[in-house]
Amino acid sequence: xxxxxxxxxxxxxxxxxxxxxxxxxxxxxxxxxxxxxxxxxxxxxxxxxxxxxxxxxxxxxxxxxxxxxxxxxxxxxxxxxxxxxxxxxxxxxxxxxxxxxxxxxxxxxxxxxxxxxxxxxxxxxxxxxxxxxxxxxxxxxxxxxxxxxxxxxxxxxxxxxxxxxxxxxxxxxxxxxxxxxxxxxxxxxxxxxxxxxxxxxxxxxxxxxxxxxxx
Amino acid sequence: xxxxxxxxxxxxxxxxxxxxxxxxxxxxxxxxxxxxxxxxxxxxxxxxxxxxxxxxxxxxxxxxxxxxxxxxxxxxxxxxxxxxxxxxxxxxxxxxxxxxxxxxxxxxxxxxxxxxxxxxxxxxxxxxxxxxxxxxxxxxxxxxxxxxxxxxxxxxxxxxxxxxxxxxxxxxxxxxxxxxxxxxxxxxxxxxxxxxxxxxxxxxxxxxxxxxxxx
DNA sequence: GTCTATAGTAGGATAGAC
DNA sequence: GTCTATCCTACTATAGAC
Numbered sequence: 001x002x003x004x005x006x007x008x009x010x011x012x013x014x015x016x017x018x019x020x021x022x023x024x025x026x027x028x029x030x031x032x033x034x035x036x037x038x039x040x041x042x043x044x045x046x047x048x049x050x051x052x053x054x055x056x057x058x059x060x061x062x063x064x065x066x067x068x069x070x071x072x073x074x075x076x077x078x079x080x081x082x083x084x085x086x087x088x089x090x091x092x093x094x095x096x097x098x099x100x101x102x103x104x105x106x107x108x109x110x111x112x113x114x115x116x117x118x119x120x121x122x123x124x125x126x127x128x129x130x131x132x133x134x135x136x137x138x139x140x141x142x143x144x145x146x147x148x149x150x151x152x153x154x155x156x157x158x159x160x161x162x163x164x165x166x167x168x169x170x171x172x173x174x175x176x177x178x179x180x181x182x183x184x185x186x187x188x189x190x191x192x193x194x195x196x197x198x199x200x201x202x203x204x205x206x207x208x209x210x211x212x213x214x215x
Numbered sequence: 216x217x218x219x220x221x222x223x224x225x226x227x228x229x230x231x232x233x234x235x236x237x238x239x240x241x242x243x244x245x246x247x248x249x250x251x252x253x254x255x256x257x258x259x260x261x262x263x264x265x266x267x268x269x270x271x272x273x274x275x276x277x278x279x280x281x282x283x284x285x286x287x288x289x290x291x292x293x294x295x296x297x298x299x300x301x302x303x304x305x306x307x308x309x310x311x312x313x314x315x316x317x318x319x320x321x322x323x324x325x326x327x328x329x330x331x332x333x334x335x336x337x338x339x340x341x342x343x344x345x346x347x348x349x350x351x352x353x354x355x356x357x358x359x360x361x362x363x364x365x366x367x368x369x370x371x372x373x374x375x376x377x378x379x380x381x382x383x384x385x386x387x388x389x390x391x392x393x394x395x396x397x398x399x400x401x402x403x404x405x406x407x408x409x410x411x412x413x414x415x416x417x418x419x420x421x422x423x424x425x426x427x428x429x430x
Numbered sequence: 431g432t433c434t435a436t437a438g439t440a441g442g443a444t445a446g447a448c
Numbered sequence: 449g450t451c452t453a454t455c456c457t458a459c460t461a462t463a464g465a466c
Contacts, residue, residue, distance in 0.1 A: 112321070126390075154397040164376050168340065183368075
């Protein structure tokens, strides 16, 4: 705690960048504001990273890696789609509080028009996707839904929706809560299909065949 | 076409702001870049709007109002949740091409740390929510799902996810496609529950009661 | 590795001529 | 309403002392 206070300057800058993105957004993040946040000289950003882009990229990578690793064990305990939904809401609450998905959202917005940042944020999202996909693949094996739904695609949809929810909550907290509750309610639907067991499996299989042939 | 070319300068600035947000993102949008996009003098932004914030707010309002109105008739033709999913994908494709949800996403990112823009983007999202909620309310009346799912909350979740998908596609087009396909596949699940009819309705009702009492 | 100082550019905003 | 010119601030980035 005594000499960790001024850690490595490099590390401090990365953490300061994360903190600045969280509190000031991408539009309010600059070499000067980041340096001020960390109490570090502004010129050191260019000494250690060569430019803003590399620092932001590193910040994106670090914050996402840390967070995803944090939830790996939690994901492993999940035994049903319903439990996954509950875990998702837990994680959402934790991320909301720590503000790390908010950082990813800011960089993702910037990545829309900056190819380098776009690549970096895509990689960061991929870290989430990999974890979610692993859980989904495991869970869908035992479910009637497994015949119909692609775990890779679904995990990408979930990750994207996760970011969207974070942004939405940031401007309408009340509405965000209602949205999360609705997703919980949709979990009921999943449960029903799962508990219907073989009957649902047959119905789903039939539907899939018809959908595949029909269009 | 002859004198609409230089429309009202005020209107031109709004359209230029939209275009600039789309192509340069919020970080690359300034009074100077907007003015350059529209071939308008930079000082006129402050004459007509008093400042950047008011211009961006107006741009947000206008682009969203236009787009939502465009889809009102399309929404009215939707007769089932499955059709709604298809309509959603259509609209997503159109918005992707025209880039208007991209503008909303940029402003939403900025709205996370700017209270004024936050209010504006919340209002813009509410325009989408109102339309989707109307359709959902109508459709859920005749569905077993109507007993379990809140149309207001679900329409908010859908709107948030819509924005998230747009951002995700912007950095990973291939992954975005897979995600959209997975959502289509989830539609199968909805169909199954809907076509199970009275049986599903009874199962859903039982589940809702248990969920309400259980937690 | 860290500091000060500074170059050079781009930002929001205003004054005043037309 | 529109233009030029300008103020002042903030930005990225570098040079050079320590």
